[in-house]
Amino acid sequence: MKVELNLYASFKRYLPEKSSGNSSIVEVEEGTRVRELIVRMGIAPEAPKVIFLNGVHAQGDEVLKDGDRVGAFPPVAGG
């Protein structure tokens, strides 16, 4: 199944090469959890300060479904 992975700020460099901007469609196996996907890209498990699953704050242990949208950020803020 496919999910949309968005990696922002300093995480962008962990996206697959053919990605456009901050976004990539990635193939994942049934049963993959949110944090497993992020770690698989090379990001340290504790590095993301904020993870969104379909725009909602995620713990990381949620099981992915086809078409899900995942977003991960290092600690950033502005205002």
Next chain:
Amino acid sequence: MKILRINVGAEGGPKASEGPMGAYEGLGGRALTSALVSKEVPPLCHPLGADNKLVIAPGLLSGTIAAASGRVSVGCKSPLTGGVKEANSGGQPSQMLARLGYGAIVLEGKPKEEKIYKVFINKDGVKITPDNSLKSLGNYDVAEKMKKEYGEKISCISIGQAGEMKMSAASIAFTDMELRPTRHAGRGGVGAVMGAKGVKVIVLDDAGMGMRAPKDPQKFAEANKKFVEGLKKHPVTGEGLPAYGTNVLTNVINEAGAYPTKNFMWGRFPNCQKISGETQAQTETARGGLATHGCHRGCTIQCSGTYMDKDGHYLTKQPEYETVWALGGNCEIDDLDAIAMLDRLCDDYGLDTIEMGAAIGVAMEAGLAKFGDSQAAINLLKEVGKGTPMGRILGNGAAITGKVLGVERVPVVKGQALPAYDPRGIQGIGVTYATSTQGADHTAGYAVATNIMKVGGFVDPLKPEGQVELSRNLQIATAAIDSTGMCLFIAFAIMDQPDTFQALLDMLNAFYGLTLNADGVTELGKSILKNERAFNIQAGLTAQHDRLPEFFKKELLPPHNLTFQVTDQDLDKVFNW
């Protein structure tokens, strides 16, 4: 410290007088501006009339070696909200004002003649001269002219055409380290009040003045060192803000589904990556600009930058997140160069970028221009600079624009435009928008930090629970920080790191010989809000003004398909402490 008062209505032209701090001893920044306005300005006065006063006050730690202490507060009765106003800015003048020994400059009265004045302040005193050659100049030309006249080591506080025309969206510009008018006390129409006083520019020269001396220099230096270490250590103030600036939020808020798009119709902007902080930083660096740059000397966070045009020439400072949103996603504009041009025009005319973006968004909804048409937005903004009838409508803000053009979806509270976070997707910031003494203002109690970035804990942004308490505590803390002269971004570090908060207290205590603790900071914040609330109530603002526009309760915001869910009864509890 002393207070400089300029009575612009004196016989024979404006007269300056200096006096002790008196009743305002020990106050700085917002604590001082709000105390003075609530004590000396009749709440029912006309904001552009003789009885309103414009107060410009550096913070308690401005002019010292303390890092990030160069913020300045501008206070008055707001022509936009009809209530009290404190608009905050960076730039060089705060440090210079404090080093020159001024706790505040107060412009009062009403000019007797149709003249335009410049005020020059240095170690020898104050000189006020009429200079009609400054009439109708933009802030960039004013700064250039002052540089030729007084040299490069000055800083300027000025208004552009919008302030002269007394528009309710007019800002006051504060020059940066390069003597460019890029930092603004943006909100609430403070520029119109300066225009009503007939003062075009205040020029400061602090040559011959040293750093302000603390009561206990050694303890002060030690505390500042710890404070700087804390700012460097925290990933937001040490890495995120320097690398990407405030615009890193475009992707964050969009991902959260709370990015107000197309005049608050949607919570996500499909083209947001074209205008994100990451793209902006990359563009700046590729064109020879800077992606990391301070708005004033002594700032260690350095969240700003410089934006060059396609040919590598300076166009404007790095547009902030709120600007990129207001004049970008809010108008469905996805062109960074056009947004940078709009930012430049706002700085030059002296306009609040948030208010202008919201006004143009409302005008687009009315069909005056197509959403996404950046050239049309530039043309509309130029009308504001020229003062055409349409320009004057837009320049008086989103509420006036909506009324004139018959638009229902007008995102304002107390007449002031909502910034870059939809309160249906971030419920906590909605409480601040609704209840702040300032009108809709994200900086008044930045619940986004806790709702979205998990700074200072976590409160679920999509639920009403816990938001009132969060906003209340942040509004109190913010009022106190706004009095220190410290940049509000230090909050990210002091909310997460108790030792950095202690270092800030130690600095204040070592400087003034105080024994301030956390409770004292809370009391200071509460006393400021109390002054501001009392003024607003007497000015005619009621609980019914502490509400979001109706559409936030009725229209669902995709992708979460939520309305604003905090009840009116709960909003009325924000100031019950």
